[in-house]
Amino acid sequence: MTILSVILVLAGTFFFFSGTLGFLRFPDCYTRMHATGKCDTLGALFCLAGMAVYTGFSLTSLKILLIAAFVFFTSPTATHAILRGAFSCKIEPWSKEPEWLIDAEVRRDGDDLGT
Amino acid sequence: MAGFFLAISAILGILVLLCLYRVVLGPGVLNRLIGASVIGTKTLIILAFMGHIFGRIDMFIDISLVYALLNFLVTLAAAKYFERKGSS
Numbered sequence: 292m293t294i295l296s297v298i299l300v301l302a303g304t305f306f307f308f309s310g311t312l313g314f315l316r317f318p319d320c321y322t323r324m325h326a327t328g329k330c331d332t333l334g335a336l337f338c339l340a341g342m343a344v345y346t347g348f349s350l351t352s353l354k355i356l357l358i359a360a361f362v363f364f365t366s367p368t369a370t371h372a373i374l375r376g377a378f379s380c381k382i383e384p385w386s387k388e389p390e391w392l393i394d395a396e397v398r399r400d401g402d403d404l405g406t
Numbered sequence: 407m408a409g410f411f412l413a414i415s416a417i418l419g420i421l422v423l424l425c426l427y428r429v430v431l432g433p434g435v436l437n438r439l440i441g442a443s444v445i446g447t448k449t450l451i452i453l454a455f456m457g458h459i460f461g462r463i464d465m466f467i468d469i470s471l472v473y474a475l476l477n478f479l480v481t482l483a484a485a486k487y488f489e490r491k492g493s494s
Contacts, residue, residue, distance in 0.1 A: 369481040376488030
């Protein structure tokens with residue numbers, strides 16, 4: 292049971308590390324959201340599952356699984372809300388060919404907040 | 407086993423410091439908002455580990471639950487503010 296808990300916590304730490312690496316290295320705020328939104332959700336889920344396995348069957352492990360379910364629902368919701376705010380502020384997405392997603396009128400007055 | 411949880415907490419603390427670089431120096435407001443959300447999630451996990459380190463998991467898990475609620479509400483309120491500002 293302890294070995295399973297160690298494996299789950301190490302997997303969660305790996306996902307946290309890769310999410311932070313993407314958050315530091317990606318060129319745009321949309322791509323940074325793409326990195327952190329998925330990797331943080333999965334890392335928190337794995338870490339909390341490993342902690343619930345280590346705690347054993349009690350009310351505390353039920354609370355830990357409740358926190359895991361809460362994070363699993365609310366972290367993508369928060370990422371989606373930030374992305375709606377960014378798209379409503381008309382921030383231009385990073386791309387090699389800048390003609391394909393947002394039209395010219397949006398792109399002309401788009402960079403008041405930076406990317 | 408408490409030493410293992412302490413080591414994982416130290417690694418997560420180093421990752422929080424790396425995210426703090428993007429929060430302090432990152433260009434624009436939205437990068438700072440994403441960084442604050444990421445740091446909140448990592449702090450939740452560190453708080454839950456700290457319950458096993460100190461041996462009082464039943465007390466620390468309530469703090470962690472409240473922290474998850476507060477992190478979600480802060481991110482949602484800031485994103486709603488940006489959406490309303492952008493549409494006007």
